[in-house]
Amino acid sequence: MIFKAFETTDLVAGRTQPVSTGIWSDGNTSWSQFFTSSLQATPSASAYEPLNGLYYLNVYDTGSTQPDADVYFSVTFGHYAGSGSSTFDTNTSNGSLLYPTKAIYNQYRNLLLTPGDTKFSFATSSIAGNQTSIDSDDIYVVNFRSTKFKDRLDPGQFEMTLSGSKGTITIIDDSRDNPNTTTETGGKRYNLIQGTIESGSLATRYYEAIGSMYPDLGIVVLNPRSIQQLVGAVDGYRTGPTGSASDNPPDLSYLNNQWSGGYAKMSSLLFTSIRLGSNLYPMQARVTEYVPARHFFVRVKNQEFNYSNNPTFVINDTDNPASSQDIGKLRFADFSTDPKVYVTTVGLYNESNDLVAVAKLSQPVLKDFANECLIRIRLDF
Helix, strand or coil, X not given: CCCCCCCHHHEEEEEEEEEEEECCHHHCCEECCCECCCCCXXXXXXXXXXXXXXXXXXXXXCCCCCCCCCEEEEEEEEECCCCCCCCCCCCXXXXXXXXXXXXXXXXXHHHHCCCCCCCEEEEEECCCXXXXXXXXXXXXEEEECHHHHECEECCCCCEEEEEECCEEEEEXXXXXXXXXXXXXXXXXXXXXXXXXXXXXXXXXXXXXXXEEEECCCCEEEECHHHHHHHXXXXXXXXXXXXXXXXXXXXXXXXXXXXECCEECCHHHHXXXXXXXXXXXXXEECEEEEEEEEEEEEEEECCCCCCCCCCCCCECCCCCCCCXXXXXXXXXXHHHHCCCCEEEEEEEEECCCCCEEEEEEEEEEEEECCCCCEEEEEEEEC
């Protein structure tokens, strides 16, 4: 076998290649079944060892007890002053004073907002491109796992449906209607509006202070007040703090944990709304990963690789009749001065002549003394 070494000019490194796929299992772009773990939301007996369920709930793509269950995103609730924290969280009799909702709000404020901006603001306007904004003391957050959203959520490819007692709304980002997006500490920020990926935004409802999407960090921030006004109360959480029925479900923004006699946090309400909505319309999302790549330029000059050991090129011992003197000779005399071969595969070898990679061409390429080939091979790392 004849090997040809690469020259330094044949190698190009330090490049990245964007690869876009669906965020869900096996590269699916949509998913409709979501689950949480009951163990995560169970409070511990000690105020010094609160479970992370006080702060957020992990959401799985299948039952959390299944061996292949995987966390795709987390949901949480935050409040500027700590409202929504349960009596367990703020019980001082055990020597602890916890305000998880305040910690959550401040965490995402520091992560996403520009310095000096103390509250989240959401766009509201009936005219695209002429938005005003309103501040919100509380937020819902959908935070995608970093290993799932790769390098970013793809703008224009995110769709989520929320459901409540008033019905459902489907929301998307406004990257189509508002390409001149703002940039904050958390990177690019798009507003959330009613609409679908297929049809775009609803012409009569542009900005209703629904929320924002930060694609570079895989974070979706929702305005609880607007969500409540649009979808109403969430099924399964319509009773009062003592478990009694309520004809007028209380404000979703100020909820204690004692609902229906269980430990239900604000993040549980958001999860329930997402789960009910996804049963009707799957959540859709695509992600992009920038993969480091190295390019190899295989340059085959006119005098090189014009002969072949392929059985169609030379006489072999399976030919009948074939004498021992003919085996290994060119099958046709014209191949001696005017050979024609077809390049189908390129093998890459290390310094020990070990085959480490194989590149397949999409179609055979004719090679003879009158033709040269330039084949570019990209290896992702």
